Amino acid sequence: MSKLPPFRSEVSATRRRLLKTSVAAAAALSAPAIVRAQGTPKLRVGFWPVASALPFFAAIEKGYFKEAGLDVEPLKFASAQQVIEAMIAGRCDGSANGTASAALALGEIAQPGLLKIFCTNPTNAKFVLEEFIVAKDSPIKSVAEFKGKRVACGPGVQNVVLAKTMLERAGAGQMSVTELPIGQHVAALAAGQVDGIYTLEPTGTVGRLKGVTRTLEAGVVARYILGDPMAPWHGGSASLTAEFLAKQPDVAKRYMAAYRRGVNLVKQSPQEARPFLKGYTAIEGPLTTEVPMSDYLFYDEFKASDVAYFQQFYNLFSDKGIFSRKVDVSTMLYKG
Numbered sequence: 001m002s003k004l005p006p007f008r009s010e011v012s013a014t015r016r017r018l019l020k021t022s023v024a025a026a027a028a029l030s031a032p033a034i035v036r037a038q039g040t041p042k043l044r045v046g047f048w049p050v051a052s053a054l055p056f057f058a059a060i061e062k063g064y065f066k067e068a069g070l071d072v073e074p075l076k077f078a079s080a081q082q083v084i085e086a087m088i089a090g091r092c093d094g095s096a097n098g099t100a101s102a103a104l105a106l107g108e109i110a111q112p113g114l115l116k117i118f119c120t121n122p123t124n125a126k127f128v129l130e131e132f133i134v135a136k137d138s139p140i141k142s143v144a145e146f147k148g149k150r151v152a153c154g155p156g157v158q159n160v161v162l163a164k165t166m167l168e169r170a171g172a173g174q175m176s177v178t179e180l181p182i183g184q185h186v187a188a189l190a191a192g193q194v195d196g197i198y199t200l201e202p203t204g205t206v207g208r209l210k211g212v213t214r215t216l217e218a219g220v221v222a223r224y225i226l227g228d229p230m231a232p233w234h235g236g237s238a239s240l241t242a243e244f245l246a247k248q249p250d251v252a253k254r255y256m257a258a259y260r261r262g263v264n265l266v267k268q269s270p271q272e273a274r275p276f277l278k279g280y281t282a283i284e285g286p287l288t289t290e291v292p293m294s295d296y297l298f299y300d301e302f303k304a305s306d307v308a309y310f311q312q313f314y315n316l317f318s319d320k321g322i323f324s325r326k327v328d329v330s331t332m333l334y335k336g
Contacts, residue, residue, distance in 0.1 A: 041070055041251040043070060043073070043244070043251070044075055044091065044092050045092065045093060045096055046077050046087065046092045046094070046099065047075070047076060048076075048077060048099055049182070049183075050182070050202070050236070051200070051201040051205075051277060051292075052129050052236050052294040053236075054294075055238075055266050055273075056096035056097060057276040057277065058276045059259055059261060061276045062261075062265065064258040064259075064261045068254040068257065068258040069254065070254060070255055070258065074280075075092060079103075079156045080104075081156050081157070083099050084099075084104060084106065087107060088107055093244045094115070094240040094241060097237065097238045099239070100156055101117070101236060101313070102161070102313075102322075103156060104237055104239060105314055106157065106322075109324055115332070116240060116333065116335075118239065118333075119263065119297065120236065120237045120238075120310070121236045121238075121296050122234050123219065123232070124229060124231055125223070126230065127295040128201060128218045128293075129200055129201050129235065130162075130199070130201075130221055131204050131218040131219070132146075132166075132197070132217050133185070133196065133197055133199055133216060134214060134216050135189045135190065136213055136214050140216065142171075142216070143170035146167055146196050147172040147175070149196060150196075151167065151177050151195065151197065151198070152179070152185070152188060152194045152197045153178070154182045154199060154200060155179045155181060159179070160179060161317060162225065163198040165316065165320075169225075170224055177198070180197070182199060183282055185197045185199045186210065186212055189213050190212045190213075196216065201292055221313075225312075226309055226312055232295070233309070234313060256334075266293065267296060270293055274291065277291060299333050299334045299335070311329045314327050314329050
């Protein structure tokens with residue numbers, strides 16, 4: 001029997017973990033329900049420590065959720081996959097922006113009807129989140145020059161698939177990539193352990209301001225995956241579980257309204273919002289003023305072209321066999 005390539009094995013392992021978690025969650029739901037004590041409604045929201053989750057951080061620190069009469073508990077995870085596994089297991093009621101949209105789709109495949117996306121953080125060459133970075137003094141001048149080099153990326157299926165696909169489409173050929181926790185990216189380049197990294201902000205800003213790394217190219221998914229540097233890549237999404245939406249629709253609406261206040265603050269007064277990256281991400285103090293901002297799009301702001309680009313992104317994972325079936329992104333969007 002042929003042995004699965006490392007990448008396929010990794011994807012299969014991810015799928016098995018999600019399915020195992022789904023079964024456990026189903027068993028838990030069959031147990032007698034425990035009535036929650038009356039009081040302030042509580043939401044447990046998972047986040048990954050990247051800059052695009054800023055509206056969530058801002059809404060917490062500005063007190064928007066408390067003003068809406070909500071008790072929101074932010075849960076930090078090392079990867080988007082862990083956020084989804086927690087949602088499947090019933091330990092988390094939703095995800096903040098910055099949670100990988102492909103991981104959300106894998107959760108939806110493992111447990112159909114798991115969640116609804118209510119806000120995305122589209123990025124491109126203007127609204128920067130993702131980028132290839134190299135050591136400051138690296139001779140590498142283009143993504144194509146990574147051919148034969150050591151390249152790493154953040155953890156999770158979405159990062160691996162995108163990094164490998166972009167390297168190939170940029171001319172570097174078929175390559176393997178090493179998964180590294182995002183907090184180790186700058187140090188790995190500084191130590192010469194890798195030649196380049198596909199990463200997410202604020203990593204590029206941290207490395208640049210420390211004088212350790214430089215950005216080789218930003219907005220790379222829009223260019224190499226969607227075919228247009230200015231196309232919106234809906235790589236991260238805020239969501240709520242369908243169970244929570246069904247059981248507490250009014251609370252969910254209040255949460256989304258407060259979350260929208262966080263989005264509006266980031267879009268309209270970014271300098272006021274930026275300091276809230278401190279404590280949630282690796283960037284602190286004066287460095288917060290340098291981080292590029294994502295754009296944000298609520299479910300009721302989606303145009304047909306946004307849905308089409310989002311679907312194009314998901315189709316990549318279906319075409320490569322990462323998704324066991326085609327995922328219709330329109331069915332995952334919250335309808336209000």
